[in-house]
Amino acid sequence: MTFLDETIALPVGVTLDRFIKRNQEAFPFATGELSQLLRDIALAAKIVNREINKAGLVDVTGAIGTSNIQGEAQQKLDMIAHIRFMRALRNGGEVAGIVSEEEENIVLTGNDEAKYVVAIDPLDGSSNIDVNVSIGTIFSIYRRLSAQGTKVNANDFLQGGEAQVAAGYVLYGSSTVLVYTTGHGVNGFTYESSLGEFFLSYPTIQIPEDGNLYSINDGNMPDFPEAILRYIDLCRNRRYSARYIGSLVGDFHRNLLKGGIYFYPPTRKTPQGKLRLLYECYPLAFIVEQAGGMATDGKQRLLEVEIKNLHQRSPLCIGSSTMVKEAEQVYVEQSSMIQ
Ligand SMILES: O=P(O)(O)OC[C@H]1O[C@](O)(COP(=O)(O)O)[C@@H](O)[C@@H]1O
Numbered sequence: 001m002t003f004l005d006e007t008i009a010l011p012v013g014v015t016l017d018r019f020i021k022r023n024q025e026a027f028p029f030a031t032g033e034l035s036q037l038l039r040d041i042a043l044a045a046k047i048v049n050r051e052i053n054k055a056g057l058v059d060v061t062g063a064i065g066t067s068n069i070q071g072e073a074q075q076k077l078d079m080i081a082h083i084r085f086m087r088a089l090r091n092g093g094e095v096a097g098i099v100s101e102e103e104e105n106i107v108l109t110g111n112d113e114a115k116y117v118v119a120i121d122p123l124d125g126s127s128n129i130d131v132n133v134s135i136g137t138i139f140s141i142y143r144r145l146s147a148q149g150t151k152v153n154a155n156d157f158l159q160g161g162e163a164q165v166a167a168g169y170v171l172y173g174s175s176t177v178l179v180y181t182t183g184h185g186v187n188g189f190t191y192e193s194s195l196g197e198f199f200l201s202y203p204t205i206q207i208p209e210d211g212n213l214y215s216i217n218d219g220n221m222p223d224f225p226e227a228i229l230r231y232i233d234l235c236r237n238r239r240y241s242a243r244y245i246g247s248l249v250g251d252f253h254r255n256l257l258k259g260g261i262y263f264y265p266p267t268r269k270t271p272q273g274k275l276r277l278l279y280e281c282y283p284l285a286f287i288v289e290q291a292g293g294m295a296t297d298g299k300q301r302l303l304e305v306e307i308k309n310l311h312q313r314s315p316l317c318i319g320s321s322t323m324v325k326e327a328e329q330v331y332v333e334q335s336s337m338i339q
């Protein structure tokens with residue numbers, strides 16, 4: 001029986017802990033650090049989930065008056081999530097350094113002997129925090145390049161999308177779900193808060209090859225490249241359904257389960273695209289490819305887009321392979337018409 005057959009055979013309801021342990025046993029050279037790191041992320045997600053469930057009450061609502069490196073107003077929950085993940089990853093001992101959307105520079109954890117570094121969007125979909133719409137956390141894990149025992153540096157994070165050893169997200173929605181890959185398929189776990197456990201609920205996720213859902217912020221239409229406008233027309237003519245909640249994790253998760261395509265193209269306000277390569281685009285591209293889908297920046301495979309700085313932005317087109325291929329085709333045709 002292959003590892004995949006065994007995974008499929010696993011009864012739904014296996015705890016995340018047991019799944020991680022089983023995963024580790026499947027790889028004789030695994031030494032347990034990555035497993036512990038995934039557990040630390042799950043622990044922080046449980047704590048953040050508790051805070052999010054209080055959204056609407058005074059102490060977790062609204063902005064704190066500061067802005068992050070991207071010039072975005074930092075919401076209280078952005079910072080609560082940031083602090084909770086920093087603390088869990090520091091105390092867990094498996095992470096030497098962290099890049100977070102909410103910090104300009106690398107956060108050194110003091111675990112200089114640790115093997116891994118993490119890039120994280122602690123709270124994704126910040127504009128939806130105070131209006132009770134699904135929000136999320138996105139993370140990406142790399143094995144460091146610098147020698148253990150030394151301080152990590154930017155090169156440890158600028159290895160490129162294909163160097164990720166694991167990536168995932170947490171969706172805080174009608175239920176709280178943790179979805180991740182370590183390069184051996186994608187699995188999803190639902191949080192059972194009364195037991196304090198994540199249970200396997202989506203084993204070996206495969207995104208449908210095609211779909212009829214498209215996700216894009218219509219309001220930016222006047223800025224979009226001609227090719228995008230043509231592809232959206234095509235979706236409309238086919239009577240596809242537009243679905244856009246304005247939380248990348250929420251829009252991505254829906255399309256991952258149902259089939260669909262999500263775009264965040266360049267706009268006048270964000271000519272490089274709005275989303276961040278290191279802790280938004282790369283991790284979701286790794287997941288979608290592991291689930292049989294595709295991701296591009298409109299020109300090339302997203303995981304091959306070169307990264308030069310920690311908070312670099314990129315256009316993103318991600319989802320079902322048939323739809324992404326078609327969007328790319330429209331793009332190529334459009335570019336050849338311009339030449
Ligand atoms: O409001 P817009 O321009 O459509 O942008 C929405 C996008 O921006 C984001 O909120 C950016 O992420 P953050 O909330 O982590 O900054 C995505 O979740 C979402 O898809």
Ligand SMILES: [Mg+2]
Nearest residue numbers: 121124125280
């Ligand atoms: Mg985000």
Ligand SMILES: [Mg+2]
Nearest residue numbers: 101121123124
């Ligand atoms: Mg964010």
